[in-house]
Each structure stands twice: as C-alpha cells, then as structure tokens.
Amino acid sequence: IVNLAKLFAWLIVNGGLSVMILKTVTFTKLQPQSRLFFQLLFSHIILTQNANKRNPQLLVKIFINVVHNPTLAQGIMFFLHHFVKTGDILEEEKEIVEWGCDVTKKVIQRSLSAEKIL
Numbered sequence: 001i002v003n004l005a006k007l008f009a010w011l012i013v014n015g016g017l018s019v020m021i022l023k024t025v026t027f028t029k030l031q032p033q034s035r036l037f038f039q040l041l042f043s044h045i046i047l048t049q050n051a052n053k054r055n056p057q058l059l060v061k062i063f064i065n066v067v068h069n070p071t072l073a074q075g076i077m078f079f080l081h082h083f084v085k086t087g088d089i090l091e092e093e094k095e096i097v098e099w100g101c102d103v104t105k106k107v108i109q110r111s112l113s114a115e116k117i118l
Contacts (some may be wrong), residue, residue: 001037009044012062019066027075035083042084046100047093056103063104067111077105
C-alpha cells in the first residue's frame with residue numbers, strides 16, 4: 001500500500017495523473033485499507049511538493065481543478081480534515097502535512113466560493 005500510494009503521489013505531483021482521477025471515490029465510506037492508502041497518498045503529495053521548503057503555489061497547482069467537481073472537492077476537504085491532518089501515519093513530517101492540509105483546504109474553499117460567484 002505504501003509504495004502504491006507513493007507512486008500515485010509522484011504521478012500526480014509530476015503531472016502524469018490529475019487528482020480528478022479520484023472523482024469516483026466516496027471519502028466518507030472508505031474501508032480501513034483504502035483509508036490508509038488515501039492518507040498516505042495525500043501525505044506524500046504534500047511532502048513531495050514541499051520537501052525542501054513550503055511552497056503553497058505547488059499545492060494550488062495540483063488541487064485547483066477539483067473545484068470543477070464540487071463533490072470531489074468536498075470529499076477531499078473532509079478527508080484531509082478528519083483523516084490526514086489528525087492522522088499519525090507519518091509522525092516525523094506531521095507539521096508539514098498539517099500545513100499542507102490547511103493550505104489545500106483553503107485553496108479548495110476559496111476556489112469553490114469564486115466558482116459560485118461566477
């Protein structure tokens with residue numbers, strides 16, 4: 001599970017895949033193994049993008065397009081808040097993961113608000 005999550009994170013970060021591939025995932029009803037996979041996936045997306053220094057623009061680039069699917073956007077925000085930010089999967093990098101979760105949630109919330117205005 002760990003290596004598969006790292007692979008998908010790397011593909012998303014480097015443009016090989018989009019987070020839109022997650023549009024069929026129901027984040028509120030995941031089984032424990034699936035929950036672990038997505039915790040690792042989102043954590044590694046954040047860590048890969050911010051390995052050397054914290055750069056919110058890198059996360060914006062990845063997550064800005066989820067606003068075109070409000071269900072996916074809400075699911076990602078829910079999952080980040082309830083499982084990734086509060087999880088203890090990657091204890092050593094917890095501070096960076098929490099920061100990345102906050103940035104990602106703000107990006108999605110602001111983009112959803114802007115989308116409603118348009």
